[in-house]
Amino acid sequence: MIKDKVVVITGASSGIGEATTRRLAKQHAKLVIGARRVDRLESLKAEFPNEEILVKKVDVTKKEEVQALIDAAIEKFGRVDVLYNNAGVMPVNALINRAYDEWQQILDVNVMGVLNGIAAVLPVMVKQKSGQIIATGSVVGHVVVPNLAVYNGSKFAVRAIFEGLRQEQHGNGIRTTIVSPGSVATELYNSINNPENKQAEINFEKEVGLKADDVARSVEFAIDMPDNADINEVIIRPIKQDI
Numbered sequence: 001m002i003k004d005k006v007v008v009i010t011g012a013s014s015g016i017g018e019a020t021t022r023r024l025a026k027q028h029a030k031l032v033i034g035a036r037r038v039d040r041l042e043s044l045k046a047e048f049p050n051e052e053i054l055v056k057k058v059d060v061t062k063k064e065e066v067q068a069l070i071d072a073a074i075e076k077f078g079r080v081d082v083l084y085n086n087a088g089v090m091p092v093n094a095l096i097n098r099a100y101d102e103w104q105q106i107l108d109v110n111v112m113g114v115l116n117g118i119a120a121v122l123p124v125m126v127k128q129k130s131g132q133i134i135a136t137g138s139v140v141g142h143v144v145v146p147n148l149a150v151y152n153g154s155k156f157a158v159r160a161i162f163e164g165l166r167q168e169q170h171g172n173g174i175r176t177t178i179v180s181p182g183s184v185a186t187e188l189y190n191s192i193n194n195p196e197n198k199q200a201e202i203n204f205e206k207e208v209g210l211k212a213d214d215v216a217r218s219v220e221f222a223i224d225m226p227d228n229a230d231i232n233e234v235i236i237r238p239i240k241q242d243i
Contacts, residue, residue: 002027002224006077008069009033010060010117011087013040016136016184019216020084025051027220032073034058035087052077060087060113063120070120080124082223085117085135092147103150110154111161118165122174130173130227134219135162137180139235143243155180159233166232175230177222182237185209210238 007024011017013035021033025048032054033041041055056072058065073080089109091102114135125131140148141155159178166176215236222231 002029002220004028004030005081005223006030006032006073006079007082007084007223008073008080008121009084009086010058010066010069010113011035011136012044013037016181016212016215016219017084017086018044019212020086020219021053022047023213023216023220024223025053030077032056032069032076034069060085060116061108063116066113066116067120070124074124079128080121080131082132082134083117083121084219085114085133087113088136090148090151092151094147095149106150106154110151111157114158114161118161122169125174126169126172128173132175132177132223133162133165134177134179134222136215137178137233139180139182139237139241139243141178141180142235145243162232166230170230173227175225175227177231178233179215179218179222180233180235181210181215181218182241182243183209184212184215210236 002024007029009017009021012021012033021031021044024031028051030052033044034056035041036057036059038055038057045053045055054072054076056069058069060066070080087109089105091099091106093099093102118133121133135158137158138155140152141159144152162176162178218234218236222234225231
């Protein structure tokens with residue numbers, strides 16, 4: 001039952017986060033949506049004037065901002081039922097190019113951003129003896145492909161972290177879920193700095209990619225499960241994708 005659940009979503013200003021916000025708002029969840037582009041969040045909130053939606057600016061690489069996001073949810077709603085760690089980047093580059101800044105960005109957003117979310121919300125959920133922590137993974141958290149080695153590594157890391165989280169916290173009634181999509185037509189390509197790689201990703205997404213709402217359906221499904229059932233991982237691929 002999603003109605004009245006308090007759900008915090010990062011990376012909510014576009015793509016999968018935006019689509020998930022729309023789905024859960026239609027189910028009358030109480031939403032706290034965070035991203036760096038607050039204007040987009042406010043526009044999204046305005047689509048649902050009769051729903052309880054709190055907008056908060058957040059950069060997931062800054063632990064104090066992620067903590068403030070969770071604190072805002074507690075202050076307004078008194079609890080957090082779900083945290084969806086959705087913010088992410090996907091620079092595409094061969095290792096030989098030694099893209100140090102890209103590597104750091106991937107680790108800061110995709111790994112530390114998730115850990116910052118876990119660290120902020122876990123004490124709340126342990127006290128509640130309930131909750132669900134979700135992250136956007138990737139098919140390439142299961143397989144390795146050229147030019148995505150560091151991105152691969154970040155998504156493999158999230159899988160390992162979430163399995164550890166599951167083992168540590170299932171006794172406290174905390175559920176853990178990774179939703180791992182293949183290619184999705186979102187704005188993630190904007191984090192690709194190499195022009196050729198960026199255009200190739202755009203072309204591939206247009207040709208075979210999932211829609212953001214396809215992935216949001218999986219998130220909705222995981223949240224809607226009964227409290228005694230824990231969907232630990234969902235893999236969703238475009239039917240024409242090879243890997």
